Amino acid sequence: MDLAYYPGCTLKTRAKNFETSALAVMSALGINLVELPRWNCCGTVYSLAEDDLIHHVAAVRNLIRVKEQGKNKVVTLCAFCYNTLKRANLVMKDSPDKRFAINTFMDEEPDYAGEVETVHLLQVLRDDVGWEKIAGRVKHPLKGLKIAGYYGCTLLRPQSVAIDSVERPTILQDLLKALGSTAVDFPFATECCGAFQIVNNRDIITERTSAIFGSAVKNGVEAIAVSCPLCEYNLRQTQSSTKQPQSGVPAMPTLYFTQLMALAFGLDSAVCGFEENSPETRTWLKSKRLIS
Amino acid sequence: MNNKPFIKRALVIGGGIAGIQAALDIADGGYEVILVERSPSIGGHMIQYAEVFPTLDCPQCIMTPKMVEIAQHPNVKLMTYAVVQKVNGSAGNFEVEIFQKARKVDVKKCTGCGTCWQKCPEKVSSEFNAGMAKRTTVYIPFPQAVPAKPVIDTEHCRYIHYQQYMAGKREGKKPPECRICEKLCPVGAIDWEQRDEIIKEKVGAIVVATGFDLMPLSRIPEYTDDADVLNGIQFERLLSPSGPTAGVVMRPSDGKTPKEVVFISCCGSRDPEHGVPYCSRVCCMYLAKQALLYKHAVPDGQAYIFYIDTRSTGKGYEEFIQRVVSDGVLYLRGKVSRVFREGDKLSVYGADTLSGKRVEIAADLVVLGMAVVPSDGTKGLLTKLGIAFDEAGFVVESHTKFRPLETSVPGIFVAGMAQGAKDIPDSVAQGSGAAGRVLTLFAQSASADKALAVV
Numbered sequence: 182m183d184l185a186y187y188p189g190c191t192l193k194t195r196a197k198n199f200e201t202s203a204l205a206v207m208s209a210l211g212i213n214l215v216e217l218p219r220w221n222c223c224g225t226v227y228s229l230a231e232d233d234l235i236h237h238v239a240a241v242r243n244l245i246r247v248k249e250q251g252k253n254k255v256v257t258l259c260a261f262c263y264n265t266l267k268r269a270n271l272v273m274k275d276s277p278d279k280r281f282a283i284n285t286f287m288d289e290e291p292d293y294a295g296e297v298e299t300v301h302l303l304q305v306l307r308d309d310v311g312w313e314k315i316a317g318r319v320k321h322p323l324k325g326l327k328i329a330g331y332y333g334c335t336l337l338r339p340q341s342v343a344i345d346s347v348e349r350p351t352i353l354q355d356l357l358k359a360l361g362s363t364a365v366d367f368p369f370a371t372e373c374c375g376a377f378q379i380v381n382n383r384d385i386i387t388e389r390t391s392a393i394f395g396s397a398v399k400n401g402v403e404a405i406a407v408s409c410p411l412c413e414y415n416l417r418q419t420q421s422s423t424k425q426p427q428s429g430v431p432a433m434p435t436l437y438f439t440q441l442m443a444l445a446f447g448l449d450s451a452v453c454g455f456e457e458n459s460p461e462t463r464t465w466l467k468s469k470r471l472i473s
Numbered sequence: 474m475n476n477k478p479f480i481k482r483a484l485v486i487g488g489g490i491a492g493i494q495a496a497l498d499i500a501d502g503g504y505e506v507i508l509v510e511r512s513p514s515i516g517g518h519m520i521q522y523a524e525v526f527p528t529l530d531c532p533q534c535i536m537t538p539k540m541v542e543i544a545q546h547p548n549v550k551l552m553t554y555a556v557v558q559k560v561n562g563s564a565g566n567f568e569v570e571i572f573q574k575a576r577k578v579d580v581k582k583c584t585g586c587g588t589c590w591q592k593c594p595e596k597v598s599s600e601f602n603a604g605m606a607k608r609t610t611v612y613i614p615f616p617q618a619v620p621a622k623p624v625i626d627t628e629h630c631r632y633i634h635y636q637q638y639m640a641g642k643r644e645g646k647k648p649p650e651c652r653i654c655e656k657l658c659p660v661g662a663i664d665w666e667q668r669d670e671i672i673k674e675k676v677g678a679i680v681v682a683t684g685f686d687l688m689p690l691s692r693i694p695e696y697t698d699d700a701d702v703l704n705g706i707q708f709e710r711l712l713s714p715s716g717p718t719a720g721v722v723m724r725p726s727d728g729k730t731p732k733e734v735v736f737i738s739c740c741g742s743r744d745p746e747h748g749v750p751y752c753s754r755v756c757c758m759y760l761a762k763q764a765l766l767y768k769h770a771v772p773d774g775q776a777y778i779f780y781i782d783t784r785s786t787g788k789g790y791e792e793f794i795q796r797v798v799s800d801g802v803l804y805l806r807g808k809v810s811r812v813f814r815e816g817d818k819l820s821v822y823g824a825d826t827l828s829g830k831r832v833e834i835a836a837d838l839v840v841l842g843m844a845v846v847p848s849d850g851t852k853g854l855l856t857k858l859g860i861a862f863d864e865a866g867f868v869v870e871s872h873t874k875f876r877p878l879e880t881s882v883p884g885i886f887v888a889g890m891a892q893g894a895k896d897i898p899d900s901v902a903q904g905s906g907a908a909g910r911v912l913t914l915f916a917q918s919a920s921a922d923k924a925l926a927v928v
Contacts, residue, residue, distance in 0.1 A: 340746075348694035348811075368813035368820070399815065 184305065185252040186214035187243055189223050189262035196259070196410035198454030202439040203258050203302060205452035210310055210318060214256060217246050223262040224269070234282055240269030241283055244297040245290050254298045256305055258439075260409035264335035266299040267342040301336060303352050303408060303438070304344050312359040320447035322361025326469065328441065329365040329402040330354050331393065333412040334373055347371075353406055356438055360445040369396040374412045383419070390419040394433040404434040404465060406441055413437065417459040434462035444471050479565035479918035480677035483911050484509065486557050486854070489517020490897060491889025492682035493539050494904030495911075499680075500548035502912040507550045507674055508543060509557055509571055511850075512600070514618035515540055517684055521601060523712035523720070525897055526762040527793035533617055533715060540619040554624050556850075558671070560858050564884025565677045565918060575667040577625035578611070582662035585613075585621040589654035589663070597629045599717075603707040605725065606717035611654045611663075615715065625654070625663070632665070677918070678884050678911040681858065681868060682904065683851050685890035687843040688741045688749065695811040696740065700726040701819055701838050702812060705759055708840045712766045722770040724838055731774065731837035734767055735821045736760040737809050738780040741844030749844040751865065754894040756842030757784045761794055763840060764802040776802045777834060779809050779823050787896060805832060812839050845894045860885055867893045878907045886910050 192200040207214050224239035243266060247255040257263040273280050274295025284292045300308075306315060330353025337343045337350060345352040350371065357364035372393055375386040393416070397405060407413045416435045440453045450472050455463055466472045481504050485496045488510030496508040508515070519525070520540075522532045543549050552571060559570035593609035601614040608614070610626040627633045631651035637643035655663040687704050696702060701724050703711065714720040724731050738760055742753040757780065764776035783804070785791045798804060807824035814820070818835040825832045847866035855862045861869040861881040868887040871879040878886045888903040889895070895903070 346694060368811075368815070396815075 182211065182309075183213045183215050185247050185250055185255045186216050187220055187223070187247070187255050187257050187262060187266065187299075188216060189220075189257065189259040191259050191261075191410040195414060196437075196457075198457040199258055199410060199413075199437045199439060202437060202443045202453045205448050206439050206442040206446055207302075207305075209446050209448060210314070212305070212310070217243070217250065217255075219246055223259075223265040225261060225265060234272075234279055234286070237269040237272055237279075237283060238287060240265050241273060241287070241293055242290065244270055244273070244295075244299075245293050247297045248291075248293065253296055254300060256300055256302055258302050260301065260333055260335040261411060263299060263301040263344075264342060268339075270295050270297060270299055271341060301344055301408070303336070303356065306356060307352055312355055315356070315442070316359040316361070319359070319361055319445045321445055323357075323441065323445050324361050326362045327365050327401050327403045328357050328362045329367045329397055329400070329405050330357060330370060330438070331405045331407050331412060331416075331435075332371050333407070333409040334371070334376070336408060337371060353408065353438060357406060357441070360441055362441070365397075365400055365402050367397050367400040367402055369393045372396075374409075374415045376411060376415070379411075379415050379418065386415045387419045390416050394420065394431050397433060398431050402433070404436060404462070406438045407435055408438055417462075420459065420461065432461040432464075434465040435459060436462060477566045479915075480567075480675050481915045481918060482506070482676045483678045483680065483915075484557070484567070484569055484674065484676040485680045485682060487517070487682035487684055487848075487889070487891065488512075488515030488543075488551075488553065489682060489684045489889060489900075490519045490536065490539075491684070491891075491900040491904040491907075492517070492680065493536075493543055494901045495680045495682055495888050495908045496549055497539060497542060497546065498905050498908030499911050500546045502908065502915075503548070504912070504915055505548050505550065507552060507571075507676065509555050510551075510553045511556045512614060513554050513576075513612070513624045514614045514620070515543060515551070515553060516615070516617070516619070518706065519897060520615065520617070521603070521706055521713075522709045522759075523714075523716070523766060524762065526758045527787070527789040529762070529766075537617045537619075540617070544619045551620070552672075553620060555672075557854060558857070560679070563882075564914065567676050567679060567884065569674045569676060569679075571672045571674060573670040573672055574624075575627070575669050576622070577627065577630075577664055577667050578623055579662045579664045579667070580620065580622045582660045583622045583658075584660060584662075585623075586659065588657050588659065590623055592653055592657050594651065594653060595629060595631050597626065602710045602717050603704070605707055605710050636665075678886065678914050679858070680886045680888055680904075680907045680911065681855070681860070681880065681891050682888045682907075683854060683891045684848045685845040685894070686848045688747075688846050690841065690843065692747055693740055693841070693843075696737070696809070696839070696841060697812050697814065697819075699812075699814055699819065699839075700724075701731075703838070703840050704843045705756065705763070705840065708763055709759075712763065712770070720770070722767060729837070730771055732771065733818075733834065733836045734764070734774060734776050734838045734840065735809075735812075735819075735834055735836040736764055736776065736778045736840045736842065737812075737821075738778065738842045739808070739844075740841040742842075743781060744844075747844070749846065749865065751894065752784065753842070753845040754784070755845065755896050758787070758790055758793070758896065760840065760842050761785075761797040761802070765797045765800055768800055768802060777805055777836075778802060779805050779807055781808065782806070787898065807832070812836075845890060847891065851891065858882065858885055860887075867891065878903060878910050884914065 354364040375389040378385040483506045499506040555573045558572045595610045596607040599608035610629045634648040710716040741747045807826045809823040821834040886907040888907040889900040
């Protein structure tokens, strides 16, 4: 099965390991993620102002690119891209006035009315593939590993685009269970990572990381599975002992859920690009003999 | 227009305090009244409470005389374990079908001795104790039940399961035949052959007093499902001398005395995101009362109440709140974003908007003032009655100010929480008011059609 795939900027720069592992595990499940031949910036998290339509334009252009491919569904890996594309599509679908304004502004593009559904890879895994099939593909179950899912915000908020229960999501835990691990729920699974505050106020991120990892440690978590490149970046950057010696943040391996899938599927660990992960993550993977 | 005789006999649906009051007033007015209650006993929610604000009366003490009066009043026909399933006709001539669930107990023979419910080996969650204790499957819901005659819960009874198994209607392991209640009953009152019945009655007026339920905890997942997170009714049972702990305040998880208790107001209420935009009207007062009773039970404990604003508009209510504050209950103006377990404690994250600070409390017990919603099944009943209800499922009165007890159908009246959130005094007032409307209708009945035609 072929699915239209929108990568977004981060997957090509700071989260290459997310992309390579995702493409490999999906291929192992018989699904080809076909990158759009042409795409642009998703617009990132645009202004929340009601009339701020200009920030939707980039996202809508991408949706038109999907439609051009004869597809009505596009998959993202990046949680922010998911959020931006999905919300822009809701505007185009549900607000005739805004749709008219945006279509009129983009007079070089064909008119668009919200025909393309944006889904996150986790939704494809749950709704199209199914946990049973994933469990069936596992060659090396992650048995005994206490891994928690960390959701961040953009897959769950606002409620209109949530891929799961806003307050008590289980989609990552369900995947982790299918991979044979001991999926651990912890209270900070949906706590904010601090997002873009990393740019101008690193202390906020350090405080957030500390709280999130602290709660994870209390609940017996030994590694965290993430779904958002910005969460991964923030958690990794602020915990690295070499960069923040006084932060007091406990060491906590963080991996993309697709990397864990690749390990459980027994794929060549080269697709995981673990050199991009934190040193703590590599140390943990070695201690568990998951990589050599 | 209508030549049928006007039937001067009323039906009251719901045996809580509003329905009891309505039924007693109609009966005292000299007319026959049928009181239909779907659970095995009348009493409603009020009988579950520990003490009631602002006077701290014991509901078991002040309510049981009314319940007994219902049972003994010559004008009252009490039907418990029964639901109204069909209504036809109009004011003066309603034809009502009442579904009487089989009690499997012959109430004429039964003396209410208690042998059966003391010896029944099968135990399930007790509705009266809001799931905080067990009851047997042949049971009276609580010791002061009216009638004090048990019913057999056929959904859970071992012998019923056995019968279903033998008839090939039930799979799995063969259940024991049991029949202990039958063997031990000194008067042979257990009647396995008793069947559900449909009873037809004719009445001239109907009072809907179907009450409320609390919004389920699952609607607010950020407040977690934990043994030590209770709703208001559960905490009432924990405070009640007739409750599962005989009034000793202890944590359900480990039986320890809770030293830090957080009460959260407006859980779901005044919160369109959770589906309830309205104010539930009773939570401010009962949470204050519960905090006070907790302080009486655990004097060295600390009670916190998170609130949006304290609504204490009833007579004597504001004075009561002042008393609670002066007795050391700490009020924090703000909402709680989440409650989650951290080891032995429950972490409560909230805001104190008066000091502008975030608040984190390590609590032993959390009590949620969950929104009140129309009781389960209300919409279905109101649809059968053909009367209008609002988005939440509360009965719409025919004029909010001048016809507050009339529904959209002449001859059908409303009282208590079925009309909207309200406290006990207002429910009783409406019960009496609805009874007054029924009595007026009966008095006018000679020219009833004419009277009803005037809008």
